[in-house]
Amino acid sequence: MSADMREFFRRLVAAVARRARLRTGLRWKLSAAIALVGALVAVALSLVVHNAARVSMLDNARDLADERIVVAQRNYELSGRLNFPNAQVDDPALPAELRRKVEGGRRATFVADRPGGASDIWAAVPLNDGHVMSLHTGFTDRSSDILKDLDQALVIGSIAVVLGGSALGVLIGGQLSRRLRKAAAAANQVANGETEVRVRDAIGGVVRDETDDLARAVDAMADTLQRRLEAERRVTADIAHELRTPVTGLLTAAELLPPGRPTELVLDRAKAMRTLVEDVLEVARLDSASERAELQDIMLGEFVTRRVTAKDPDVQVRVVHESEVTTDPRRLERVLFNLITNAARHGRPPVQVTVEGRVIRVRDHGPGFPEALLAEGPSRFRTGSADRAGRGHGLGLTIAAGQARVLGARLTFRNIRPVGAPAQVPSEGAVAVLWLPEHAPTSTGSYPMLPDRPTGPPRG
Template sequence: MRGIFQRPGGGGAGIGLNRDTSDGVSIRTGIRWKLSTAIALVGALVAIALSLVVHNAARVSMLDNSRDLADERIQLAQRMYGPGRPPPFGAKIDDPAIPADLLAKVTEGRRATYVSDGPHGVPDIWAAVPLRDGRVLSWHERFTDRNADVMKDLDQALIIGSIAVVFGGSALGVLIGGQLSRRLRKAASAANQVAKGETDVRVREAIGGVVRDETDDLARAVDAMADALQQRIEAERRVTADIAHELRTPVTGLLTAAELLPPGRPTELVRDRAQAMRTLVEDVLEVARLDGASERAELQDIMLGEFVSRRVAVKDADVDVRVVHESEVTTDPRRLERVLFNLLANASRHGKPPIEVTVEGRVIRVRDHGPGFPEALLAEGPSRFRTGSSDRAGHGHGLGLTIAAGQARVLGARLTFRNVRPAGAPDDVPAEGAVAVLWLPEHAPTNTGSYPMLPASGK
């Protein structure tokens, strides 16, 4: 039953319609798809709500019109009906199918209309009026096909409009989200370049655009943070360099004074410590220069295998050098020698013999058979004044590998570290050695500001 409507002075009940919908939405990661999905969902909810409102309003309006028509016909039929004449317009006297609620209202002396659910969900329109002789004149018809067609066309238009809203909202979300996503990707790329030490990169300039939004605020904050960190690092580097520079004179004087002491064990200890302090001061100064990014390589063409073999033979004749493939490279021989000697010194100090050096094309590998590199070094790279675990780095100041990594950066090379374990062995199995690999670039490192050294005349 839908409700009872009275004319005149009669009350009426409204029409309600519930529709259950279940939408499966696949949400992809990323701002573009999240924003597109959010806009599409909001658009779908709004479209469904408006469609329901419009559908119900149109249905109620049509039923009201049908009720008014039924009320007019039952009044006209009442006026035209008389003794000896049949009821006009298909009206009936005391129709047994008249709904009980409508009959109850009519027996009270009121003219009323009524809407009930018919077969297949098609509403039935009733109108009834009491006669003077106590009988009931009623008129009944189904919701017309024309009205049903109008509602069907309206529902189709609402469905098409809802789909258009959803797809339009999705397209708008992809457009807006794509623009925001591109800006964020540019900001992330610029931030990664800053993290790699490219101090001239500005995140705000990288994202571009003339519209200021939260992305610009984030970029400006990152730029401000990078500037503050750079200033702090530069201040620390200058302090370190100044301290090391100021220590050079007294340490040199101390070393000279130690040479004047009489021979003996105490003199040897003083000389050894003074020399160690001088080496430390020089290493700290070199690290400070490398951190300042002011170092430039002086490039020469060398045969890498021959160069490594000669230098290692002078440094330590017990080191085994194997040249798998000879190659001509353009690099700075002095800095390459510094890297090579530091790697050999680290292997000799913290590893175990035999120490092996392999040259294969542009790649140099230095391997020892000790306990391997500390996990912190493998994860984060060399760090000054951190010697790692007592197994491998119980001595020294942690500057050797730091200098090697810095010099490799000036050469445009890449320095990697790994431990050697049996094939298929888990990480908790002790290492059988450590390998440092220097990957020299295929082309001269002009991006580091290096310049070629001109050969001497006559050569």
């Protein structure tokens, strides 16, 4: 997969990750939402049931009081004596509202609330002699006990609803969170170059929801981008391939020109064009992920010393710790030379190469790498800021990074500043660090080919 596509998917994964922050709180948020709704519903229903039960009990109590006051009235009018329990004539504690109703000539009942939530049940009826008979009873203990038991049952039921809603929220949220995590992990794999991974297959399941729609959209987008990038890569490779013949002819024709300054200029530009065409072809091959590493066992310090000294004696080479590695010498040499060329072209001498175990460092003493390169990595046809531009087409570090991936190595870039110095302080140099793997190239998108028989150390 190309660097552009990997960068796109990194941004996509970052966007999904921002959504997937829900994964750390999704189940709890969903659980809290369901529990809150359940609690509100339970409280509302509890209030309705409590009030309905209380009203019903009070209505029954008033009906009973009304029946008793009728019996008390008949006994009083027949016997002339007041011999009914809780019944009185012209009771001074009779509520004023009830008294007004009775004085209107009709029998009535009344409920009076006392402090503490208790209720008094009043019933009154006008007598033939102009007096008022009233009956005063309280809300029975049995009714109070029934209401207390009902309230207790409603509280327990409400708690059960809240706990059940929370558990349901955790279950549903956990399932959705797992699907989102699987989708994010699969998208990360695609961003890392595993183009055969499909997000929809990764999340699995038989339930079809918005997560499936998102997964299908990501898969379709990945396929479309892959096809477009592959088409662009083929076009780039085809153009570079077609340019090789005329450029080679141009270089041959330039070599036949008579000696002189014009001939030197033509030859220089023709060679630069040939180098550019070859670099573009190499970038296209690296983007196609079809490159294979041919592995050999080499002594890294000795190899780097011989190759660098043969190419540029002015480069300082220091071997801190020798190490035997299994790698592709040709590709390692390509990475090493590109880093040295970049340091010599854009930095300032001395250029220093240090070998320590499986780590190779290439340092210059120039203005440092541009911030865009440090943040995003090498980008083709971008040579950096004006203070480090120099000549070139910006393909050297791109090729170095691509070849490092084929080797299974990691290539990093950083600037050297004094300890504790702020960012605006100029750099004291740039350093590129190549970290070779411990066990040959792996998980790079390439498939290294080991030689059929052991080979000797490469020749210098």
